[in-house]
Amino acid sequence: MRVLPAGPSALVIECRDGEQVEAWRAEFWRRREAGELIVTDIVPGARTVLLDGVAPGTAALLGEWPEPAASQGAEKPLIEISTTFDGEDLPDVAELWGVSVSEAVSRLVATELLVAFCGFAPGFAYLRGLPEGWSVPRLAAPRPRVPAGAVGLAGPYAGIYPTASPGGWRLVGRTGQALFDVRAEPPALLTPGTRVRLVPA
Incomplete structure (x- = not known):
């Protein structure tokens, strides 16, 4: 470092x-x-x-200080995000991965993710943990509006839109769970180091 x-x-x-x-x-x-x-x-x-x-x-x-060993977020809880896998870009993601749509969903469900950092919008967590080779490009042109709760992939990251906003991530599903609430402490559900798993709704 x-x-x-x-x-x-x-x-x-x-x-x-x-x-x-x-x-x-x-x-x-x-x-x-x-x-x-x-x-x-x-x-x-x-x-x-x-x-x-x-x-x-x-x-x-x-x-x-010596360099610490790799962390797996063990000090943080595992949060399950109930997800409906019906995103309009899911077939494209499956094609990029060279698998069927059902296999693409199985891959996502079986992968434990970790909040690497937050940015872009309040409560937007960049989730790492997708294996090498699963990286997908952003859309050539971003959508003017992505609905709140949309689950997307971009580059090596997965992410969930906490509020409606423009966005160029490839949408694979959606969730109804609240990700950001200014009245909560902390306001963001997903904070750095938190382990995350997408589970079928």
Whole structure:
């Protein structure tokens, strides 16, 4: 990893891949809970982890820590998302994978996903865990409106739209579960490190 300053009280940790991001995210959360790391926010990204509100000397401290083992999100619960697999792009995804539609659904149901990071819209979680070779391209032109609850795939990620919005992900299904509620604590159902499984409705 590489540690870079980001303003007067933040650090950006550059990682080689999503697995290293998750390993450091889990390690930072663990050390914060143990009082070994003073930080107000830990924000993972695709290849980075942002630490905000760090104490002076934190960069040097990070350099002394050994790289953590790969994390599987064991400190977080498994959330099952009840899903109806009737997305309009599901046949295209199956064709890209070289399997039948039913086999594509079976693959998705059998795969445990992990929230890598959140972005794009409040409550939108980027879920990693799709095996290598299952990556699918985004649509050539995004849809002007994707309904809330739509389950989609893009690149190496799966995601669920928490609210209606434009989007270019390939839609494979939908869920009626609420993913974001400003009155809840935390507001987002899916937070970094949470394990997720899509289950047939």
